[in-house]
Structures are given as C-alpha cells and as structure tokens.
Amino acid sequence: MGTLKIRLGMIGGGQGAFIGAVHRIAARMDDEYTLVCGAFSSDPDKSRATGNLLGLAADRIYDTYQQMIHTEVRLPENERVQVISIVTPNHLHFEPAKLALESGFHVILDKPATFTFEEARLLKEIIERTGKLFCLTHTYTGYPMLKEARQIVASGRLGEIRKVYVEYPQGWLSRFEEGRDNKQALWRTDPAKSGVAGAMGDIGSHAFNLAEYVSHLQVVSICADINKVVSGRQLDDDGAVLMKFSNGASGVLIATQVAAGEENNIRIRLYGKQGGLDWQQNDANTLLLKWLDKPTEILRTGASYLSSYALHNSRTPAGHPEGYLEAFANLYRNFALTIRAQLMQEKPQKEWLDYPGIEEGIRGMAFIEHVIASGQSETKWLEFNV
Secondary structure (H helix, E strand, O other): OOOOOOOEEEEEEOOOHHHHHHHHHHOOOOOEEEEEEEEEEOOOOHHHOOOOOOOOOOHHHHOHHHHHHHHHHHOOOOOOOOOEOOOOHHOOOHHHHHHHHHHHOEEEOOOOOOOOHHHHHHHHHHHHHOOEEEEEEEEEHHHHHHHHHHHHHHOOOOOOOEEEEEEEEEEOOOOOOEEEEEEEEEOOOOEEEEHHOHHHHHHHHHHHHHHHHHOOOOOOEEEEEEEEEOHHHHHHHOEEEOOOOOOOOOEEEEEOOOOOOOOOOOOOEEEEEEEEEEHHHHHHOOOEEEEEOOEEEEEOOOOOOOOOHHHOOOOOOOOOOOHHHHHHHHHHHHHHHHHHHHHHHHHHHHOOOOOOOOOHHHHHHHHHHHHHHHHOOOOOOOOOOO
16 A cells, blocks of 8 residues: 555644544554644644644644644645644534645544534535545544444344443543633533533533444434533533434433543443344453343454454454554544555555544534433424434
C-alpha cells in the first residue's frame, strides 16, 4: 500500500482536554499518520503552547480553525494536511467539519456528530457533495471482540435476534462537578455546548450505536425515562430507554452518570432464538456465547478461530490485553488504510471499511433528540424517524 504517512491536523484537544490526547495516541499507534498542524484551543496562547509541546513547526500552529484551513489549502499538495481531526465540544463540530470538507480535506470527528439532528443531515449532504471520507469515533466498535460479535450475529448462528440489552454506567457526575470548576463537567452539562442531552448524548449515544452495530438491526420506536438526579443540573444525568427494532425484537438501554463507584463498563447482551452473546469493557478480550442446549463458549481476542474482522483489529498475541486506546486506534488505522487505497486508486479491503461514518452520526443524533422528546412527552412511545 505504500509507506507515506497520512498528514493529520487537529482542531481542539489543547492542554487540559481529555479526548484530544486520546485521539493523538490513537493516530500514532500504528504509524499511519503524522501530525503536521493544529488549532488546539480558542485561546491562541494555549494553542501555541500545545503545538510547541507536540513539536510542530511554529508556522503550522494556528490561532483559529478558520486560519488553519484557509492557510493549509494554499500549501503545495505534497505538504498540506490531508485529514483533519475535530475534537471540540459538540457545539463546535459542524462548522469546522463543513469548512474542512468543502476545502478538500477528509474528516475524523469525535461523537456525537453534531449539535443537532438537522446539522447531521446537512453534514451528510456536504460529505456526499465533496466526495471526501468521513469517520466518526464511536470508539467501542473498534474492539476486536465486538467485531467478532457482529460477525456472529450476521452468520445467523444465534438465530433471529429477539432481545438486546445495552448499558453504560458511570459515576463521575454523582456530585455537582460543574460547580467545582471541572472542565469536562462544565461543558458536558451545559446545553449551549452539549446540546439537548447530557448523559444520553455523552454515553447513551455510544450504547445506542453499539446496539445497532452488533445486532445489524435498526431501532424503529422508543420509550424513554429521563432524569436529572443531581440538584441544579441543567441536563439529564440518568435514563433508561425501551426500544423496538426493525425485526420486532425489543431492547433496553440504560445510561447513567450518577451510579456512584462505576467507571466505564459499557456492556451489551444480545439474545437470538438459538443463543446469545455477552461482552463488557471490563473484560474486553472475552466474548461469551451462550447456547440454549449446550455449554457456554468463551471466545478470546487473538485466537486463530476468530473472523478476519476480529483478527485484523488485533495487534498482540492471544492473552495480551488490548483495550480502549487500541480500539480507538483501530478506527484511525482503518480510516488511514481506506484513504491510502483511494489515493492509490485501489479497492479497500472490507475489513478496512468497518468504521463508523455519517449514517451512524445521523442515527446517533436522531436517538438523542427522540430520547429527550420521549422523556418529556406524556405519550412516551415515539416512532424513530430519521
């Protein structure tokens, strides 16, 4: 495929930002990218300080994302950035992505895709018009054993899917952290920056994406109970959702940030006519297959019996743990391999194309807005319209 690295730029992710550093680690892990430029903060001094720490050339550290994109597009083709990674709060997703795509750059965007559902639909139109590639970082779909789970469902071994349980419990917002000068809490609980949802947008959208990814089904109606548990909080910090899927299956989604003592153990259990599966992040190398009439099977990352999708997204020999950073890196690597195939006018392998895109982004934003609408409605059950 060639050895030249993809030239990467970043918007957001300055000093003190959590997810920006994770994106940079993910981009470096497989040596597919080199970071060449960035506009890391709305504060030009912070942006320059971050760029200096990352060893960027002074003239490739920008005060604003507009300055970065307008300057980079004028550089020689073999020097300018090729992919722009956007790791800003939700309200600053659409405009940078729009400008980057329309300026000829591929985009990696942190989830959720946009601030509103309508913005997500507009973003799809822009992607289709420009012909540029787009990746949305729904991290958990990068885990090898979740890719294996998806392939098992597709194979029909479990039979028709009847039930989906997905949960994402956190406890970090059990107190009024936004009143304690916690930067992450401040923007994630602010409707002007996060959007209409708190926990349901932040982690509920991950759970929703996982349910549809593994099951190969789409949600067609929902009934939501949405709560603001901590006094003074503006957005939801807890909720549960009943779901109906396109084949008639039912599901339950739980997302909470007030489960004191919990960390990030996202989990999915899925049951078909013949058997079920069970995966959780606390034991990410293990996938349990449960059968109606025989003992449970334990599948493990790195084993030769796994599908090509799981093996392609594993790096270490069996028994060596691979976790969140590796899952994140799988999205970056598959995106880079797809871009390089396009540059060389070659057909990308099917395993490379297994990363989230704008369709997942649109459905994620639809989930967020439908969940909040259902939570506020006396009718409760709402059709899931996209």
